[in-house]
Amino acid sequence: MGRSESMLSFEEAKARLETAGQGHVLQFWAELSAEESNTLLEEISKLQPEELLEHCRAAAEAASRHSSADGRLDARMKPVPPEFIGSVRKSDKEALQIWGDEGLLQISQDRVAVLLLAGGQGTRLGVPYPKGMYNVGLPSGKTLYQIQAERIQKVQKLANVKHGSRCTIPWYIMTSEFTLGPTERFFKDNEYFGLCPSNVVMFEQRMIPAVGFDGKIILEKKNKIAMAPDGNGGLYRALVDNKILEDMERRGVEYLHVYCVDNVLVKMADPVFIGFCVIKGADCGAKVVDKAYPAEPVGVVCLVDGMYQVIEYSEIQPETAELRGPGGELLLSAGNICNHFFTRDFLKDVAEKFESQLKQHVAIKKVPFVDGEGNLVKSTKPNGIKMEKFVFDVFQFSKKFVAFEVLREEEFSPLKNADGAPLDTPTTARRSLLAQHYRWALAAGGNFLDEQDKPIPPKHSMTQNEDPPAICEISPLVSYFGEGLEKLLKQKNLKSPFLLDENEAENLVKTT
Numbered sequence: 001m002g003r004s005e006s007m008l009s010f011e012e013a014k015a016r017l018e019t020a021g022q023g024h025v026l027q028f029w030a031e032l033s034a035e036e037s038n039t040l041l042e043e044i045s046k047l048q049p050e051e052l053l054e055h056c057r058a059a060a061e062a063a064s065r066h067s068s069a070d071g072r073l074d075a076r077m078k079p080v081p082p083e084f085i086g087s088v089r090k091s092d093k094e095a096l097q098i099w100g101d102e103g104l105l106q107i108s109q110d111r112v113a114v115l116l117l118a119g120g121q122g123t124r125l126g127v128p129y130p131k132g133m134y135n136v137g138l139p140s141g142k143t144l145y146q147i148q149a150e151r152i153q154k155v156q157k158l159a160n161v162k163h164g165s166r167c168t169i170p171w172y173i174m175t176s177e178f179t180l181g182p183t184e185r186f187f188k189d190n191e192y193f194g195l196c197p198s199n200v201v202m203f204e205q206r207m208i209p210a211v212g213f214d215g216k217i218i219l220e221k222k223n224k225i226a227m228a229p230d231g232n233g234g235l236y237r238a239l240v241d242n243k244i245l246e247d248m249e250r251r252g253v254e255y256l257h258v259y260c261v262d263n264v265l266v267k268m269a270d271p272v273f274i275g276f277c278v279i280k281g282a283d284c285g286a287k288v289v290d291k292a293y294p295a296e297p298v299g300v301v302c303l304v305d306g307m308y309q310v311i312e313y314s315e316i317q318p319e320t321a322e323l324r325g326p327g328g329e330l331l332l333s334a335g336n337i338c339n340h341f342f343t344r345d346f347l348k349d350v351a352e353k354f355e356s357q358l359k360q361h362v363a364i365k366k367v368p369f370v371d372g373e374g375n376l377v378k379s380t381k382p383n384g385i386k387m388e389k390f391v392f393d394v395f396q397f398s399k400k401f402v403a404f405e406v407l408r409e410e411e412f413s414p415l416k417n418a419d420g421a422p423l424d425t426p427t428t429a430r431r432s433l434l435a436q437h438y439r440w441a442l443a444a445g446g447n448f449l450d451e452q453d454k455p456i457p458p459k460h461s462m463t464q465n466e467d468p469p470a471i472c473e474i475s476p477l478v479s480y481f482g483e484g485l486e487k488l489l490k491q492k493n494l495k496s497p498f499l500l501d502e503n504e505a506e507n508l509v510k511t512t
């Protein structure tokens with residue numbers, strides 16, 4: 001919470017904490033080594049006094065309000081009328097082509113950047129490292145970060161080939177105290193996956209203290225406050241703290257594709273989405289998919305009192321999520337896939353004028369703490385409040401918002417849970433990507449053979465839980481959305497498992 005240049009003395013820290021009713025943070029001071037006390041002072045120095053007071057007060061109040069029905073928006077939620085949703089499914093080829101062309105044009109002129117929200121801890125997935133470093137078990141062994149980096153390279157290339165440019169899509173990566181160090185190291189160790197390091201800009205979002213139901217900061221060690229990132233809506237403060245908007249301006253970036261790290265099918269800087277938003281004159285946009293089932297853990301894009309808003313899955317009542325229209329269809333079905341479009345001007349407006357109005361969302365969590373004797377206690381029931389801002393809470397400030405419906409099987413398969421869970425696991429992510437590449441290869445005219453060179457009969461439709469009959473992985477460096485495969489695969493026999501990387505593509509060209 002906040003940045004303070006210099007470290008406080010013990011007396012200053014004590015005074016600051018006491019003013020905010022948080023004197024207990026220093027209760028173990030006498031027992032700390034010099035090093036330990038320094039760490040604690042450093043942490044306290046980062047807390048800004050007025051914000052601290054307000055934060056603890058708001059958290060305690062939020063906790064008392066949390067279980068009551070006040071503040072729920074369910075009764076005021078209305079679906080976005082279908083005519084206000086752009087749609088890949090319902091648009092003809094020509095329209096998609098026009099949008100895609102516009103997107104590539106903007107990319108070729110260096111006006112587009114991507115911004116990744118990667119400050120989360122991946123608690124549900126249960127790994128101790130940033131989610132982007134996860135390898136879902138593809139034949140290539142690529143991690144989410146590598147797949148994303150290669151998609152950036154490919155879409156730059158598509159724009160260059162079309163427009164004779166040498167463009168750059170800068171990659172802004174918002175990390176947190178948990179993820180910055182390992183993410184930086186991972187990129188360095190992997191030579192930025194072929195991207196130029198100066199075009200990968202990492203910055204850190206703020207951390208804020210977790211607070212008990214009594215409004216007191218929780219200590220997770222004798223010398224450590226339990227801190228958590230301020231939610232993906234911490235983006236707007238982090239843009240200012242780290243002068244990122246200035247960096248974008250210097251580079252001439254006008255349009256941002258903002259996304260969260262865990263979707264294995266994410267289309268980086270998707271030209272079709274960018275082009276659609278630009279042509280519609282939007283300052284803010286969101287990709288949506290048709291919700292798969294009422295309790296699916298995705299936010300819902302809807303109207304609340306005539307304003308666009310996302311109601312998060314954790315804040316909607318099950319009865320509301322289950323509402324159906326006359327044909328049996330889900331009424332509130334525009335599922336948020338955390339892929340947003342913003343103009344730089346809009347981000348600047350939000351950062352300068354609206355940030356302080358963003359809603360604080362309350363999460364009641366189990367937070368490990370030290371008791372009065374200094375013993376670590378792993379709470380068995382929720383004991384702490386974490387306050388978070390959400391990236392989509394700025395939609396209401398938009399002058400022209402657009403929603404854009406995309407196909408789930410082409411664009412959305414998030415990695416949320418560890419294997420063993422029924423959905424959104426490494427297995428389902430891997431399956432979605434391999435199924436997509438299998439479909440692309442079939443559409444391009446490829447024939448699959450098994451290990452004994454026997455033809456594998458093609459399967460043109462598969463359910464979500466079904467593995468494709470042949471294994472096919474196509475490097476993003478070869479194809480971004482299935483384009484350019486016909487000249488490589490038409491009437492070719494492809495032995496499963498088939499890995500189409502750049503070398504294999506060259507070989508295939510030679511044998512044509």
Ligand SMILES: CC(=O)N[C@H]1[C@@H](OP(=O)(O)O)O[C@H](CO)[C@@H](O)[C@@H]1O
Nearest residue numbers: 232297298299336337338390391414
């Ligand atoms: C605050 C926020 O952005 N929440 C998003 C985000 O939620 P997670 O809690 O990270 O799974 O990703 C979901 C899509 O994977 C989206 O539906 C939801 O609205």
